[in-house]
Amino acid sequence: MRLLTAFGLAGAMLALAVAAGAGDLKSGPQVGDGVGAFNVVKCGGVDDGVDVGEQLCYV
Secondary structure (H helix, E strand, O other): OHHHHHHHHHHHHHHHHHHHHHOOOOOOOOOOOOOOOEEEEOOOOOOOOOOOOOEEEEO
């Protein structure tokens, strides 16, 4: 039982340390940032002359 309590306490302390050191999380492009070229594969949608499965590059 003591071992289980020790591991639980260590896990809780680790979780608090990670949360405290995380700071502000910023994911993805931020407002005003430019977006570089990227590739996509059409998987469906309107009939726009592009075949499903075709790879497209957006610049």
